Amino acid sequence: MSVESRERILARVAKATASRAGLPHPGALVTPVTDDPEAAFVKRFTSSGGEVVEAGPGRERSAWLTRLLRGLDPEVVGVAVGPEVPPEFRPRLPEVAAAHAGAGISVAWAAVAESGSLILPSTGTRAVQLLPPVHVVWVPRGRVYGRLEDALRELRRNLSAGVGLHSGPSKSADIGRTVVTGVHGPGRCMAVVGSYAPTGTSET
Amino acid sequence: MATGIKDYAARSREIIREDPGVRESVTGATIAFDEKRRQGYAEVDADAWRRWAEGVKNHTLTHLDRYLAEAEEQLQANGAQVHWAADAAEAREIVTGLAVRHGVRSVVKGKSMVTEEIDLNPVLEAAGIEVFETDLGEYILQLLEEPPSHILGPALHKSLEQVQELFADRLDTARDGDPDTLARAAREVLRGAFIHADMGITGANFLVAETGTVALIENEGNIRLTTSLPRVHVAVVGIEKLLPRMTDLAGFLQLTARAATGQPIGCFVSLIQGPAADPGDDGPEEVHVVLVDNGRTDVLAHEHAWEALRCVRCGACLNACPVYRQTGGHAYGYVYSGPIGSVLDPGLLGLHEAMPLPFASSLCGACEDACPVRIPIPELLLEWRREAQEEGLTPWKERAALAGLASVATRPGLYRLAGKIGSRLGATGAARVLPMLGEWSKDRALPKPSPRTFRDLWREGIE
Numbered sequence: 001m002s003v004e005s006r007e008r009i010l011a012r013v014a015k016a017t018a019s020r021a022g023l024p025h026p027g028a029l030v031t032p033v034t035d036d037p038e039a040a041f042v043k044r045f046t047s048s049g050g051e052v053v054e055a056g057p058g059r060e061r062s063a064w065l066t067r068l069l070r071g072l073d074p075e076v077v078g079v080a081v082g083p084e085v086p087p088e089f090r091p092r093l094p095e096v097a098a099a100h101a102g103a104g105i106s107v108a109w110a111a112v113a114e115s116g117s118l119i120l121p122s123t124g125t126r127a128v129q130l131l132p133p134v135h136v137v138w139v140p141r142g143r144v145y146g147r148l149e150d151a152l153r154e155l156r157r158n159l160s161a162g163v164g165l166h167s168g169p170s171k172s173a174d175i176g177r178t179v180v181t182g183v184h185g186p187g188r189c190m191a192v193v194g195s196y197a198p199t200g201t202s203e204t
Numbered sequence: 205m206a207t208g209i210k211d212y213a214a215r216s217r218e219i220i221r222e223d224p225g226v227r228e229s230v231t232g233a234t235i236a237f238d239e240k241r242r243q244g245y246a247e248v249d250a251d252a253w254r255r256w257a258e259g260v261k262n263h264t265l266t267h268l269d270r271y272l273a274e275a276e277e278q279l280q281a282n283g284a285q286v287h288w289a290a291d292a293a294e295a296r297e298i299v300t301g302l303a304v305r306h307g308v309r310s311v312v313k314g315k316s317m318v319t320e321e322i323d324l325n326p327v328l329e330a331a332g333i334e335v336f337e338t339d340l341g342e343y344i345l346q347l348l349e350e351p352p353s354h355i356l357g358p359a360l361h362k363s364l365e366q367v368q369e370l371f372a373d374r375l376d377t378a379r380d381g382d383p384d385t386l387a388r389a390a391r392e393v394l395r396g397a398f399i400h401a402d403m404g405i406t407g408a409n410f411l412v413a414e415t416g417t418v419a420l421i422e423n424e425g426n427i428r429l430t431t432s433l434p435r436v437h438v439a440v441v442g443i444e445k446l447l448p449r450m451t452d453l454a455g456f457l458q459l460t461a462r463a464a465t466g467q468p469i470g471c472f473v474s475l476i477q478g479p480a481a482d483p484g485d486d487g488p489e490e491v492h493v494v495l496v497d498n499g500r501t502d503v504l505a506h507e508h509a510w511e512a513l514r515c516v517r518c519g520a521c522l523n524a525c526p527v528y529r530q531t532g533g534h535a536y537g538y539v540y541s542g543p544i545g546s547v548l549d550p551g552l553l554g555l556h557e558a559m560p561l562p563f564a565s566s567l568c569g570a571c572e573d574a575c576p577v578r579i580p581i582p583e584l585l586l587e588w589r590r591e592a593q594e595e596g597l598t599p600w601k602e603r604a605a606l607a608g609l610a611s612v613a614t615r616p617g618l619y620r621l622a623g624k625i626g627s628r629l630g631a632t633g634a635a636r637v638l639p640m641l642g643e644w645s646k647d648r649a650l651p652k653p654s655p656r657t658f659r660d661l662w663r664e665g666i667e
Contacts, residue, residue, distance in 0.1 A: 002298065006276075006288035009443065009497045013269040016505035022266045025448065026259030029455040031248070044468060083484040099399060115458055115469040122485040126432035130425055148469075149454035156415060156450050161282070161480050162432060162487045165457075165473035170425035174341035174357060176364030177233055178383040183340055183391060184398075185425020185472060 028149065037113040037144040038193060044116030045191060048168035049181065055195040065136065066091040069103050072134060076102035080132055082124035089138055089196065098127035103134040104186070109158065110143040111191065112151045115167060118191055119151060122162040129164060135186035137166070138196040208537030209549065209558055216535040226361045230353075230532040233360040237523040240466030241574060253459050258578040260455070261514035264446050265504065271413040271446040272495065278416025282478030284491040292322035295496045299405065299438055300327050302492055306436050308333055308402040314420065314427035315339035316407030317355060317517055318440050318496055320539040324405070336397040338426035343390055347374050353533035353541070356464050356519035361532040394426070404430035404488070408441040409516065410456055411493070414449045417477055418493060421460060421470035428472045437488040439476065443495050444513040456516065463576035464518040503551035508587045512548045514577040521571035521581060527564055536561060543571035547584040555588060559597050562588035623657040
């Protein structure tokens with residue numbers, strides 16, 4: 001039935017548009033280019049409720065992240081960490097299933113200044129990105145795009161099955177027009193900028 | 205399909221009279237949304253963005269067969285399965301068939317207008333499947349067994365007090381629970397549903413032909429969870445949702461969010477290509493995309509109404525509409541309400557079924573100014589009204605009165621006489637004598653006629 005419907009729908013579409021001139025594509029949408037994508041990302045992401053932290057130049061990222069998470073919640077007993085996160089970027093805390101974790105740790109494919117977004121591939125575990133109340137995301141150095149269009153153009157060559165763009169904490173104003181956070185996804189979304197260099201790339 | 209559209213006028217009166225809180229809630233929420241849209245537009249060159257979006261959609265709609273075929277090919281290459289549904293019944297049958305085939309006992313749903321349109325939930329429930337609406341507003345309405353009243357804020361007609369009462373009764377929260385507490389209670393129920401669901405069902409904001417990408421925008425994270433945790437994901441997608449390229453999506457993601465809530469982008473965007481394929485990906489084993497016509501090709505074939513298919517379902521026209529603000533969406537009697545519903549429903553359902561929605565507008569034009577894809581809603585309303593008049597779908601009293609008016613207006617002597625009589629009778633008297641005017645004045649205050657006719661004033665030398 002679906003095959004018949006396919007032919008029927010496509011035939012109806014063709015017939016409906018046959019007498020109408022095919023209109024041209026207007027080309028690319030022109031949007032401003034920023035000189036400092038990282039600063040623009042920080043501004044946009046934080047204005048949407050996201051948080052940005054800097055891990056500093058040291059090599060002890062694991063210890064730093066552990067301190068950060070303990071500072072957020074001294075009682076935190078376990079974290080969920082995506083498989084893409086290298087050992088030196090994992091906190092020194094027990095790793096537990098995402099549904100029971102106090103925080104999820106991921107690595108973004110890139111960030112985007114224009115929309116204030118973190119682009120998260122599904123090669124990192126999706127549950128880690130969504131179930132814990134806090135989501136901490138390492139943003140690779142030099143991977144902050146100014147424009148969303150440029151990021152998506154590049155992403156076309158790296159598309160995983162289910163890419164997520166996260167641009168702040170989970171929120172809703174469905175009850176009494178009052179904004180509440182952490183409705184379904186993480187109530188805190190933290191981007192760590194300036195220090196993550198993927199394994200195999202040179203540290204500076 | 206059966207709708208409640210015919211009762212629009214009676215239901216509007218009833219809502220305004222019996223439930224004034226609706227007007228208060230809807231007006232407050234839509235004015236706030238509209239103000240945010242204005243701020244969101246002011247941050248960019250909104251006119252240029254809207255013209256661009258109109259152009260991309262027009263290009264897509266005039267090459268729709270090509271892009272549908274391309275999207276299907278890409279989706280299949282990504283491992284997704286594509287189904288085609290000519291009407292609502294076939295769409296329901298496909299989704300229910302998939303659920304039965306996979307032994308699904310529990311479904312989580314993301315907010316989706318098209319699944320409301322095809323009336324999916326009752327069929328799933330009849331098959332013994334538990335259905336959870338997971339958008340917070342939709343969840344509230346599911347508990348109340350009400351349909352959504354707004355594209356974006358389905359429960360915006362409900363006050364905090366009404367939700368407090370509902371959750372106290374159903375989720376055992378305190379009767380004065382604050383929004384945060386209430387949201388936490390809903391989250392607790394729905395978190396369990398996400399983890400145990402066998403199938404996730406969503407709509408789509410866009411379908412990118414070039415990459416076979418189903419794109420979904422949201423703020424809560426429930427759609428990301430719906431498309432990620434269950435072992436099967438079904439996206440029910442209207443055939444007008446196509447975009448040619450991934451780079452087009454960049455503009456539409458941002459413009460849609462700005463039009464809807466004034467945000468630069470939704471807090472969460474899901475770009476679904478197909479089932480999980482990479483090591484470490486815990487996404488669904490199967491992804492199905494159901495492409496739905498259900499009247500869209502009729503709209504596409506219409507000389508004028510096809511432009512309504514540019515709609516991105518942002519709700520901006522509802523928020524800007526002074527008529528919608530009085531009643532909210534339930535008065536309209538169908539899933540697509542407000543200005544866009546009044547131009548889309550006649551095309552999807554047939555003009556006869558959608559009467560009197562083309563007349564449910566003051567033609568102020570605020571909807572067109574707000575629309576991110578520049579749909580000429582007032583023009584389309586006038587076109588539907590013209591067709592309704594031609595097809596004899598307007599009330600006979602109105603047709604007779606308009607014919608009478610035309611007859612009088614084209615005969616100077618008769619017009620002079622009618623003017624004199626009208627000015628002597630006054631508004632109330634005229635409404636009593638003229639049947640159509642009486643009908644028209646039931647819901648409106650008639651202007652007071654001048655005691656002297658225009659002709660008298662003209663003779664006295666006015667400029």
